[in-house]
Amino acid sequence: MLVTRYNPYNEVRRGFELLNSMMQNLDATAEEGAIASFVPKVNTREGDDAYYVEIDLPGIKKEDIEITTEDNVLTISGERKMKDEVKENDYYKIESAYGKFSRSFTLPEKVDVEKIEAESKDGVLEVVIPKLKEEEKKPKKIEIK
Numbered sequence: 376m377l378v379t380r381y382n383p384y385n386e387v388r389r390g391f392e393l394l395n396s397m398m399q400n401l402d403a404t405a406e407e408g409a410i411a412s413f414v415p416k417v418n419t420r421e422g423d424d425a426y427y428v429e430i431d432l433p434g435i436k437k438e439d440i441e442i443t444t445e446d447n448v449l450t451i452s453g454e455r456k457m458k459d460e461v462k463e464n465d466y467y468k469i470e471s472a473y474g475k476f477s478r479s480f481t482l483p484e485k486v487d488v489e490k491i492e493a494e495s496k497d498g499v500l501e502v503v504i505p506k507l508k509e510e511e512k513k514p515k516k517i518e519i520k
Contacts, residue, residue: 413455413472419480426504428480433498440500444488451502452477 418429430451432440440453454475482488487505494501 413474413476415476415478417478424506426483426486426506428502428504430478430500430502431498432495432500435498437495437500440495442491442493442502444482444491447482447484448479449482449491449502449504450477450479451500 416431418427420427420429428449428451432453432455435453435455439456440451443450443452452475455473457473482504483506485507487507490505492503494503
């Protein structure tokens, strides 16, 4: 017989895991008509001249993606639609997630919103947010005419 020490934190952890799985199931069925909600994975990084946001959007056409900026917030939204060509109902399990998505990012103060670029390649959307150059940051003296 193996004797182990009772640890009350194990019971609390199991409770949180159960609550977390229940909340994930609620999120997955929240959107009407969707099999599961789709939340794309995001990578962000900072370079010398720009900030980069990479979003995994496999199977989504660039026409189905919308990128907007408002009040210093970058929002990327769209919809991953279910494939129409599959008409059989003999699936045993569907793990692909479908539905509308929206991800928002607060932009740093010193970025050039007018020069934001986006490119979609191999199912990855890359948004490049250029930083303001040093000469643009310096105060300028305006001559009166």
